[in-house]
Amino acid sequence: MPTETLAYPATDPAREDRAPRAITTRREHTLEIVSDAGEGAQKCGQIFGAVCARMGNGVWTVEIIPAEIQPPPRIPDGASGYRIRFGTGPVTNWGDETQLVLAFNEQVLLARHRLGALAHDAVILLDDCWASHPDEDVQRAWRDALDELGTRDYRVILVPMDEQSRAIVDNPRKGKNMFALGVLSSVYARDLDVVREQIAQTFRTKSEQVYATNVALLELGYRWADEHLDVRIDVPATAPSGPMVVMNGNEALGLGALAAGFELCAMYPITPATSVSHFLGEAFERFGGVLHQAEDEIAAAGVAIGASYAGGAALTVTSGPGLALKTEFIGLAVMTETPLVIVDVQRGGPSTGLPTKVEQSDLLAALYGQPGDAPKVVIAPATIEDCFHVMVTARRIAETFRCVVFVLSDANLATGVQPFARPTLEERWMRSTLDLDPVPDGAKPFDWDPRTGLSRRLIPGQANGMHTLTGLEHDDRSRVAYGGGIHQHSSAMRSRKLAVLQSMLLPPPVYGDDAGDLLVVGWGSTKGAIEEAVDRLRAEGHRVSSTHLSFLSPLQPGLRAMFARYRRVCTVELNYSDEPNDPYITDESRRYGQLAWMLRAHTLVDVDCWTRVAGEPLRPGAIAAAMRLRLATLLPTGDA
Amino acid sequence: MSAGPVCPILCAGADDDRALALSDYEGATARWCPGCGDHSVLTAVERLLVAEQLAPERTVFVSGIGCSSRFPHYLKTYGFHGIHGRALPVATGIKLQRPELTVFVVMGDGDCTSIGAGHWMHALRYNVKMVAMVLDNGIYGLTKNQTSPTTPQGHPSNTQPRGTYLPPLDPIELALGVTNASFVAQTAEWVPAHLFATLRAAYHHDGFAFVRVLQRCPKYTADIYQIAVQRPEVLELLVHDDGVVVPELERTYTRRLVHDPRDLARARELAMPGERIRLGVFFRDASRDRYDLIRRATPRTTTERLALLDAELDAHAV
16 A cells, blocks of 8 residues: 655645644554754653643653764764654553654654654654755665655655755754754644743753744744644543642752762762762752762672771662673672662663663672672662662662662663652651661671561760771671681571561562463563553453562562462563574473563472563563464363 | 861861871781881871871872782771873762862872873873872782883793883973973882982872882882992982982982972973982972862852753753
8 A cells, every 4th residue: 555645735835725633633643753864853752741730641661772973974874863752641661653643854754664663653743954965976866765655654744854954944853853852842732831830950051042043943843733734633631639740760860869869979970870970960959968970880789888988878880791700799788787879771682782771680690690699689670760769769768778789670661751740758868777886896787686687786976886897708897708607697697687578578569360370470671561552452352460579589478379369470571582482492491581580490480481582672562463373372271 | 296286178187086007007918028118108208197187088099000009008097099001080080079178099009100100290290280100110919020111122021022122201301391290209118218308208299299109019120229329429319408318318328419390491401310219309399280270170069050950951952
């Protein structure tokens, strides 16, 4: 079926006889804006997403990031942009295919097309300036691209973005994005006052002139679309039940760190974690803290450990390669029982891997990265809202249990933007634990409660508490000691703390019925996509439920009993596992997803897994398809 | 020594009526080999603690890994015996969080100039107030006789049995080359009076005081400074009112050179390898930027932070 191309009426923009604009109402819609890097599609998308949130829609956004900072213009690999899924109710994941795309040139559009990101009947709004470009190669590329796009049922609508923008700016590369924002605001009937407010907020550090130009472009785009486009999609909003805030996951981690009372963050630049420190670097100036950019990842861990040892609430923020470098210091924090919070915003690995792309591949490294037995707590936020609250939990556990706490976020949460209920702040979250009261002479630095392994921390400044912490094995007075069963005992004390913490946790809630054919188990940022897939499968009549783990170490209690109520248990993860039917892959050789690996050992249940490392978040449709295949292999149970 | 009023930031003298004696600072019995230079350094440090009446609970010794890094265990102050090469980041963290604590760092030559060399260079540049000593015996002792970056050329070891291949890295030369370094001194374990005077000058320096202590390992490098031990004229003392002056040494060490520690160019010339071993303060400039002072955060009360956080949430409000 040929692509339908709608040329806008070039000569008579205000003609009265055009077809009335039909309004389509949808419960949700997914759109994306793509451009060359530097043309501002991301800024346009961020503003649009924030506007949707402010108008009361549920929103989930994803950045489309080129591999290079400034790739050459007009190449598919250089596509930079923003994807927004918004709806009447809450939106918990990025969804499946894009239904409308606004592209600044046909090459970046091709990238999205070739990736299969676009729905077969997607509406495409495309800048038309390339059709008549003076360079014949550009014209040819344009025609070839439209031919390639013509193999699908897309509806391509040409938009004179470049030409129109020239009425306001000399260089449309710096301005088209606000024209595009106007077009989209018209298509989706956004409240222009809200859009203008959001522009003001976004460019608050820029001059009044910048604001005025951007608003003029916005209004021009809006007017043009009103007059020329017959596409109009309405996604009604529902009024939220209480005050809401909107931000991305890294901002939420940063805000959470402030709410949790962290005073020092030591880091080294690394994608996709760095923006946490951008946020904290600015905020600490006002909040009275220190963002220390260390000379390397190792030193960042060391500075955080030093600050924590000295009684401060300190964290370090990193991603996979940085985590690898911090390994030895993490072991030291475990051994000296120095509280330490490590935020790992996971990306694709191993090695430098896929710096900007999401993956959940650091779970086992977080758990087992240290030589020797090094028990640690690992928590994974599943939503942007979790990213805020997890920091409070992490600090509390690190200090109470004198332990290392990993917060495993990922690139999907880092840049995803979602509205959530405004947190109710509590003063006790940020209270300092610094206690410099003298202790009785002879106080032990590891005065382990023999049942729990818990002990009171002595902090420099406390009279009579003097001792030397050491990474060597030591007795309860921190004296270097290897013999007499000391290593056995202190290992038990460090390990016992996890069991004590586990005894305080609740089993994870089940989404769906508490028994059935298939239980899907996930962790981290995949929660929304998994639950949407479960919804679809259940609507089809399948007996599918899911559960989502927020604690990976210690694992939440009750898993074995829960798993026993389902005929099959399968993890869904964003890391690599062997496909059962691939060459050489047998029951004995198959390497499982990282959570599956843990759950199999922990529960002795034959947990299956379905994992992908596509460098993008999981799609609910793909999860549902994979689970259908698993359900199909189950024999009927008759009266079940 | 009576304790006078103290500045809570720059100096951690005991601000109470305690008269602290040597025994107040003594920790576990040192287990270094007899004749190890580390003993001399420990003695000098204990002397310094008594002389300055440093409150043991507000004094922290941070070390890495190696023979010398056992140092904190032998004192009754707070101590952090960390991992190989990484004492300086830990010390930096302590000072950023608690500027009022007095921090000493004890490293070996492997710690400082090899596995932790990256931190060393940056610590010199950060210029955070602390005393950082490298107890440099030119060999890996704890792991039994491997070449270190400061092992004299030709000196055989278990890893370079035909003799160390390359000329040794000179920590003084390197330290003097680092931008914003503010105190660079060299002393020797076999000249205890000079060792004490140098550590005392380092302690009083407002910034990162780097002190290289020349040492012998009685087991593996017993003879590397033999010529200097036997013939005092091989040593040249750098003397200046702004550096280290030890009158009691003048009869033994007749070779003295007046060197103004503010003269960086001259300091670099003096640090070049030559026939003499120079002890003293090569460079000192207390006016250099201090990261710990620059980064001093204005403390906020919990109430203030809550208000700021509320405003931050307002900015993100839907």
